Amino acid sequence: MKYVFLALAVWGAIHPMAWFVAWFNANGYSLMGMVEAWHANAATSGLVWDLTIAAVALTLWVIWETAKARDWLRLIAIPATFCIGVSCGLPLYLFLRMRRG
Secondary structure, eight states: OHHHHHHHHHHHHHHHHHHHHHHHHHHOSOHHHHHHHHTSSHHHHHHHHHHHHHHHHHHHHHHHHHHHHTOGGGGGHHHHHHHTOHHHHHHHHHHHHHTTO
């Protein structure tokens, strides 16, 4: 099962990034422009907040379990979550959590 999580982490990094790169190529390399696009309507704003809350919850869980297990490598899931996305950070954390078992 851990390799399924690893595959999902890779997919969660590549697939969304392909859409982001396509958007940047079409609209210019403006981070603020992308943030504006994320809030183009109520549906996209709702999705942004949904993912933001999920990312914060995942971060708290990672910190809590990492401190208990003292397995500091798991902390890499936090920048993966905020720099790539929850679609990468969550399965990456689950992979890291299972790697010793």
